Amino acid sequence: MIGSLLLLNLICHVHATASNSLSDCIKLAKNFKTTCSSGPVSNIIATTGTDVTCPSLTGMSCPGSTTSGSCVFQHKMCVTCFKSGSVVKIRVQSNGLPLYCPHVSSLFSETNLDFVVNFNPDVSINSPNIKITTQRDINSVVCNVSGEMRVPKASNYVSYSSPMVINVLAGVSVDGVAILNVNNRDSQDPFYPAKGPTEHVDQCLVHCQEGGLLHYHMGSGCAKYATSSTKVLPCASVPLCKSSIATYSINSFSNYKTLTVIGIAKDGHIIYGPYLSSGRQVKSGFDVCNGMFYDSIGNYAYFVTQTYPYITGCFGPSNYPSVRPSCTKNPPSAYTKQKNT
Numbered sequence: 001m002i003g004s005l006l007l008l009n010l011i012c013h014v015h016a017t018a019s020n021s022l023s024d025c026i027k028l029a030k031n032f033k034t035t036c037s038s039g040p041v042s043n044i045i046a047t048t049g050t051d052v053t054c055p056s057l058t059g060m061s062c063p064g065s066t067t068s069g070s071c072v073f074q075h076k077m078c079v080t081c082f083k084s085g086s087v088v089k090i091r092v093q094s095n096g097l098p099l100y101c102p103h104v105s106s107l108f109s110e111t112n113l114d115f116v117v118n119f120n121p122d123v124s125i126n127s128p129n130i131k132i133t134t135q136r137d138i139n140s141v142v143c144n145v146s147g148e149m150r151v152p153k154a155s156n157y158v159s160y161s162s163p164m165v166i167n168v169l170a171g172v173s174v175d176g177v178a179i180l181n182v183n184n185r186d187s188q189d190p191f192y193p194a195k196g197p198t199e200h201v202d203q204c205l206v207h208c209q210e211g212g213l214l215h216y217h218m219g220s221g222c223a224k225y226a227t228s229s230t231k232v233l234p235c236a237s238v239p240l241c242k243s244s245i246a247t248y249s250i251n252s253f254s255n256y257k258t259l260t261v262i263g264i265a266k267d268g269h270i271i272y273g274p275y276l277s278s279g280r281q282v283k284s285g286f287d288v289c290n291g292m293f294y295d296s297i298g299n300y301a302y303f304v305t306q307t308y309p310y311i312t313g314c315f316g317p318s319n320y321p322s323v324r325p326s327c328t329k330n331p332p333s334a335y336t337k338q339k340n341t
């Protein structure tokens with residue numbers, strides 16, 4: 001009797017707890033391309049990073065200095081896990097510059113990305129942070145460039161980032177590049193807008209915003225594999241990227257057909273590429289925010305999808321309504337709850 005109560009207690013405990021120990025956090029942090037030996041640092045921009053040499057970047061598109069005709073900049077990143085009382089926190093610090101040479105011709109500059117948040121906080125499918133019922137609800141949350149300005153209180157998010165990114169930052173990629181809210185400034189899908197123009201990116205699916213901040217709105221394998229010797233053309237010069245950027249995005253993960261960390265969201269939840277550990281591509285099971293309870297112990301994470309919002313649409317968990325966002329021509333066919341949770 002006591003034995004089975006203990007067992008039941010153990011099972012319930014296991015089911016209710018996400019993987020958010022200090023060692024879980026340290027394991028996650030190893031996926032990031034860090035350049036500091038111990039963190040957190042007081043100012044990531046003031047640290048020495050890894051040189052990236054890019055002959056293709058000139059003038060205001062060089063975020064470093066030009067040495068014998070080549071732009072040389074530094075990728076700087078520090079990811080630190082620590083305990084505050086019983087809570088494990090993660091500090092993510094980056095100067096926003098990758099290890100590859102993006103194809104940009106506008107202002108491209110170093111930007112301070114720096115926040116601390118509870119690591120992979122426990123959340124429940126039965127108490128969503130966001131409940132969507134109507135078309136109006138889903139548009140105001142997901143089709144909203146400022147929709148990820150506020151982070152759920154339970155994440156204890158504190159930002160030390162440059163003020164220009166605070167309203168639009170959704171997370172940080174493993175290569176130190178900002179992941180911004182999916183929408184353009186008119187709160188439309190930048191790649192399949194229901195109305196208005198389509199935005200241009202390069203083959204790594206990045207571009208710069210006015211202030212020079214390089215960012216992703218869609219998953220890109222470049223975050224995992226690209227180096228300064230990777231040839232990066234404009235997306236429009238690559239046939240599949242030009243004709244079907246969402247398919248191109250998924251194809252860029254062809255060497256990562258397993259559960260693959262691609263970043264961390266501002267709410268402390270992990271962002272994975274488009275595949276589960278089984279090798280299955282995530283095409284269902286996610287909520288309005290693109291988040292999913294993907295295992296049996298209550299871990300909630302965001303996944304790269306072929307449909308809008310591609311990485312994160314809001315900070316979940318959310319629910320599985322029948323309405324879909326109307327600012328995109330590429331919405332998911334439905335929101336469905338993952339079966340094995």
Ligand SMILES: *[C@@H]1O[C@H](CO)[C@@H](O)[C@H](O)[C@H]1NC(C)=O
Pocket residue numbers: 139140141144145146147148149150
């Ligand atoms: C967009 O999101 C912000 C932040 O949550 C909110 O204050 C604003 O009302 C939303 N905009 C619309 C049009 O719903």
